[in-house]
Amino acid sequence: MILTVTLNTALDVTYRVPALRPHTSHRVTDVRERPGGKGLNVARVLAALGHEVTVTGFVGGATGRVVQERLTGTAGVSDALLPVTGATRRTIAVVDARTGDTTQLNEPGPVITPAEWSAFQEAYEGLLAGADAVALCGSLPPGVPVGAYAVLVRTARAAGVPVLLDTSGEALRRGVAARPDIIKPNADELAELTGSHEPLRATQDARRRGARSVVASLGADGLTAATPEGRWRATPPARVSGNPTGAGDSASAGLLSGLVERLPWPDRLARAVALSAATVLSPTAGEFERQAYEQLLNRITVTGEATAA
């Protein structure tokens, strides 16, 4: 089983409006809803790849009930979310039908009490006992200490469970110091962590800070990885255009499934890039096109070299 942690789960709502004009009234012509938060996105892709996944994190209020109802209908995903008093946040993406541009409104998320955070840590330790790998994903809701991911990384390492960390800012900085197996920053997150905009230097610096392997997203140009086994760069056959929502989460799912299946790094990276591109190509935000994924998988260019054994 692969465990994914989403401390700040969400209901992702997409509104389509004919044209967004501030300070006027709009008729929403189309409403879509799906469970969100990075860890839930990673879980869906892992399940689609045939892995058994358990999701945990916090869920509360009426919006939390909707998230759980929807998850129940997702094959291969087991719900181990912890109920809290606060309400799960909504994120609203308002798509302007005229231009295709999106305006995003993100609720802050529930305030987590110290007792809820303690209860989570205990439940998490129990879930790790059955896990082959764990992904720690996304932002921290209010009330959770900024060093939360450092704590969760250490618990996973103590349990011998490989851990992927995908977050940003101070939560990433503290989490990296606890020595996660993989971090998966995008260019901005990596630059914020290391102070360097140069990928080679920045990935080396992030490894020195504690990350065993660093897989940095280069957006449409693929991924670059610095690992104890070697350095690689994985590039899609052509730039794909579409909706990048969830592309990073699909890459995380690719890396994690490859780790659990003990694939060599170049194969993990090819899978991550193919899944990511197939997500951008999907008409539904955050889902991947299976056929595109299978066609892309053998067309990813991976260059680099393994470290001498």
Next chain:
Amino acid sequence: MILTVTLNTALDVTYRVPALRPHTSHRVTDVRERPGGKGLNVARVLAALGHEVTVTGFVGGATGRVVQERLTGTAGVSDALLPVTGATRRTIAVVDARTGDTTQLNEPGPVITPAEWSAFQEAYEGLLAGADAVALCGSLPPGVPVGAYAVLVRTARAAGVPVLLDTSGEALRRGVAARPDIIKPNADELAELTGSHEPLRATQDARRRGARSVVASLGADGLTAATPEGRWRATPPARVSGNPTGAGDSASAGLLSGLVERLPWPDRLARAVALSAATVLSPTAGEFERQAYEQLLNRITVTGEATAA
């Protein structure tokens, strides 16, 4: 008991953002939710005035559950909403904290099936048996025939229950032809119905079309009424400024409570204008300031004359 009908109930959500900038991402700093739709607003004010109120209309989905949970906590309001398969709509008001301006996003509401509309008409007829008056309020959800209010007005008249109609466009035009006791259009709705922007002419025309009494809102200038008992104009002591959300619904509650209490028209109009102004003055959208209401009540100027008996 006073019955209020809200065919298109809503959960009114208010978001505060530091500054709304289209095509960017926003952190929502404050989230408020309350049951909405004009008939529910009218019911809350009637209950605050000490009347027993029953609310009916359609409710469905996760958002509908939240609306019902919140109504259960409102003293004096009984829930006779009919469950439907579709989901109750949300309305999102995005308040720009910098300017105070509001950008409104309104979901369309559930699609009502012919069977659900039939079931409603039957339930409505049953509820009328115990009603002293009925208010038919707001827009029609998809699937409900445009002549719906005409049908509901006729049923109320057949049951001998006085009926106030507050809607707009074609639903108002058709409803008026069925001869409601009171309509309460604002200046735009009245002009759309009658083709005239001149209040005296327009209210007379609306009466010729079938409304027994027409109470037209003049915004901050109060109300003007054309009734079989006479013509009046009711004006607040000074223009009040604040949030006009729900001010019209408070006026409807004033008119309806005055009708049930058999107050003379000038007293009904004074109450409606005082409630309306006290709603604009309230810091919470759609609620009225009780103290302001009581202070205003004796300071409303009502001019006009009764028809010779």
